[in-house]
Amino acid sequence: MNNIFVYCEIEDGQVADVSQELLTKGRGLANELNCKLEAIAIGHKLNGVEKQIIPYGVDTLYLADDERLFPYQTLPHTSIVVKLFDEEKPQIALMGASSIGRDLGPRVSSALHSGLTADCTSLIIGDHFDKKQDKKYENLLYQIRPAFGGNIIATIINPDCRPQMATVREGVMKKEILDENYKGEVVTLDVAKYVDDTDFVVEIIERHMEKSKVNIKGASIVVSGGYGVGSKENFKLLYDLAEVLGGEVGASRAAVDAGFAEHERQIGQTGVTVRPKLYIACGISGQIQHRAGMEESAQIIAINTDSEAPINSIADYVINGDVAEIIPKMIKSYKKNSK
Amino acid sequence: MKAYKIIVLAKQVPDTRNVGKDAMKADGTINRAALPAIFNPEDLNALEQALRIKDKFPQSTVEIVTMGPGRAADIIREGLFRGTDGGILLTDRAFAGSDTLATSYAIGQALKKVGNIDIIVAGRQAIDGDTAQVGPQVAEKLGMLQITYVEEVTALDDNSITVKRRLESGVETVKSPLPLVITVNGSAPDCRARNAKLLMKYKHAKTATEIDALDEKSKQLYSKREGLILKEWTVADIDTEPDQLGLKGSPTKVKSIENVVLQAKDSKAISSSDEDIEGLVVELLESHTIG
Incomplete structure (x- = not known):
């Protein structure tokens, strides 16, 4: 009782x-x-x-x-x-x-x-x-x-x-x-x-359950994109960066709603909650529902053209600029300096 | 040919997906006026599923039931523009402050009055609350079966319906007897567009309250055109226990609301220059955050 x-x-x-x-x-x-x-x-x-x-x-x-x-x-x-x-x-x-x-x-x-x-x-x-x-x-x-x-x-x-x-x-x-x-x-x-x-009146005729192929929850680095990424094509840059760094790609609800990324990549209150070592927020404004799913990340980098974006206030590093310009630079610097 | 009596549950919601900067007032409270009121997106997916059944079984009827303030009559009109047979606006101050359970009770009592329903179709959830609770709770109040997360109705006969469900980690096809409540996902097909003829026919459709606000001459016109008068039900029109309604009938209470105040971290500003980006990457490599 x-x-x-x-x-x-x-x-x-x-x-x-x-x-x-x-x-x-x-x-x-x-x-x-x-x-x-x-x-x-x-x-x-x-x-x-x-x-x-x-x-x-x-x-x-x-x-x-x-x-x-x-x-x-x-x-x-x-x-x-x-x-x-x-x-x-x-x-x-x-x-x-x-x-x-x-x-x-x-x-x-x-x-x-x-x-x-x-x-x-x-x-x-x-x-x-x-x-x-x-x-x-x-x-x-x-x-x-x-x-x-x-x-x-x-x-x-x-x-x-x-x-x-x-x-x-x-x-x-x-x-x-x-x-x-x-x-x-x-x-x-x-x-x-x-x-x-x-x-027991409902009959289950067919059932296919699959483990999600996307493992954002377990990733130590998450490269995440928002509506500000602009297009599905630009989102490919995020995949490139995630691949180089050994991370996974996440997305905000706005990016998922816009069709830039699949639903299973959605991070936030109505998506997945992540606590990676590094969270790179690209073109994400950072509404509270999104932050609820990532604010416990150990380090946060925000890449944004909007210097007033709420995400900047919880970020450790704020890069003011265009995602499409900055990500290739990050990939290049990483390749040059790693190993 | 079989005719089904179908009810679509729909809600008018503030468009929380497009919250602009002017949505917050200077004092930190929400500027509701800055948020446009829209037809809840998944309820449009639900409406489409209902209209598809009517396409196949043209003797069927589709009516929208919505609860909200007077302006939610827009939801009934929007349905008519897309092919419904009518609708009911449930509106009363007594409903104000309802949580999902009190909402479900009021809608359930209204649907009991409607009676003989074969299929109730609702959107999975509304974007203002994201609870996904009203569909299943209405089903429980009516003692009806429920199937949630529906993406497609694949078969329908006199006594049963077969649907495909899209779950978080897979798909399921299930067959259920009628009557039942189904809730429809956003992954289901989009709703058809407004039909131009129906738009012309119903653009002046109004509730009694809306007609009352018109001048005498316009009011007279409606007395001859009953087809343009939308059903509007208040508490007086349905059989309810007053203590089940509104705030009083809501087990959940809002204890407090905090406006979101960000506590700024000490963040380091980095320019987009090659040197700055490289400096950042090197710093992250040295701290073993990456690499």
């Missing part, structure tokens, strides 16, 4: 990174609130999955194992989560802001009439005083996210409804095993008590 729950996504026996990141965050919040961290995994052939979950500091792991529960489907997974939450009454529930979490989360929050905040970039515990009701709320979950085109940062709370639900994108939180030998309990649910046969 009154614990923190994390919904764990599983594909091919692997727990998703985002779920493990949320377990790490959840453990921290549980310590602060002095409550337990619990997790739920729903799927098929879940034997051994606890080894990828409990070490993050999970006290109780609930398993719902049935061949009909994989791949993910809205109704059966919703039924299980809603019934379990009804029984266990968690105070906080966290899910990945993934294709699954963003399908499941709203459905669950509607069924339980509990608030849900999408794409949080920070989760912290804090108090709240409601002046109208003259009522103090202690230890609420502050769900913090950029809003309204990134011009503001909103702190959202759910004072009265439980669980307080939030989704977070992959890569936003850090993932860290607490203790390989952490002692947690595994509870196997009697699936028939949680799902109705009538929940």
Whole structure:
């Protein structure tokens, strides 16, 4: 009762990174609130999955194992989560802001009439005083996210409804095993008590899952382009630089919307979060949603014709000039001076 | 031939993708007037999917339901210009301050009044909030099935629909019974353009509130042309519990809003000269940041 729950996504026996990141965050919040961290995994052939979950500091792991529960489907997974939450009454529930979490989360929050905040970039515990009701709320979950085109940062709370639900994108939180030998309990649910046969009405005819070919998250150098790069052709220069430096190419949402780069390269609140050794921002103005996905980079170089661009204020180096002129110079200097 | 009753959920949003410098006032607050109001982009993808079903099954009807202030009647008109049969503007001060759950409740209650819907099509998410929550929450409120991240309707028969879903890490083809809610991705085909004949036909379509603001003579014209009067529903038109609406019906509250203030780092300015660029690259090589 009154614990923190994390919904764990599983594909091919692997727990998703985002779920493990949320377990790490959840453990921290549980310590602060002095409550337990619990997790739920729903799927098929879940034997051994606890080894990828409990070490993050999970006290109780609930398993719902049935061949009909994989791949993910809205109704059966919703039924299980809603019934379990009804029984266990968690105070906080966290899910990945993934294709699954963003399908499941709203459905669950509607069924339980509990608030849900999408794409949080920070989760912290804090108090709240409601002046109208003259009522103090202690230890609420502050769900913090950029809003309204990134011009503001909103702190959202759910004072009265439980669980307080939030989704977070992959890569936003850090993932860290607490203790390989952490002692947690595994509870196997009697699936028939949680799902109705009538929940299985959608038929999955075909399914092709592929691991993304782009690995921006793991790259130590990211060369990223924005709308200011100007064209898909100019974007090729970024690939050239990334190749020479051994990095990956990223993009801002504006560049993706303009068709300069694929969606999977999008960095920011609604894309990937990166923390490379070096982030080279080319023609990126640096709205808060973009910065949310890269501001923890160790070093930032901003290349921009706009000396007022917000990105410049978080950059270690600001190069005032045209991307198409500067990148070839960087490549040339690198080739000349490396080795 | 089968006729489907289709509802498109659409939202009028500030164009947050094109936030210019004048979007922020000198005091750091948002200048909403500087942001044009547009048809939420993914809702246009949703509208196209609905119109394609109507193309194939011409007896079908497509209506847009939108919630918002009076000016959101533009969304209903835009739909008519592109081939819908009509729409409903849900507008009332009682809806103000709704979070996604209170919004879904109000839309759900309106759709219960509409009744007998076969397919509800919505955009995956709106660009002002990016939550992707209202589609699934409306489905839950109506006890309907949902399929999110739809890119294409590949088959439709009397009792079932088959769709292709575009997920983060792959594609899925699923078949579901009707009725259901589908939410459509931006990767789906763009919406068709306005039709010139429909534009001429409906450019004067107005809600009762908009007609009220006209002079007497113009008002008279509408009494003979009911086809140009757009449906406008307020709280009085739908069956709702007052404590489920607006701020009161919203479990999430905004505790605080901070304007983004950048704390400037001590950054080093580099010119675009060959020497400066080479100096930077050498510095990065020496610190083992690169190389």
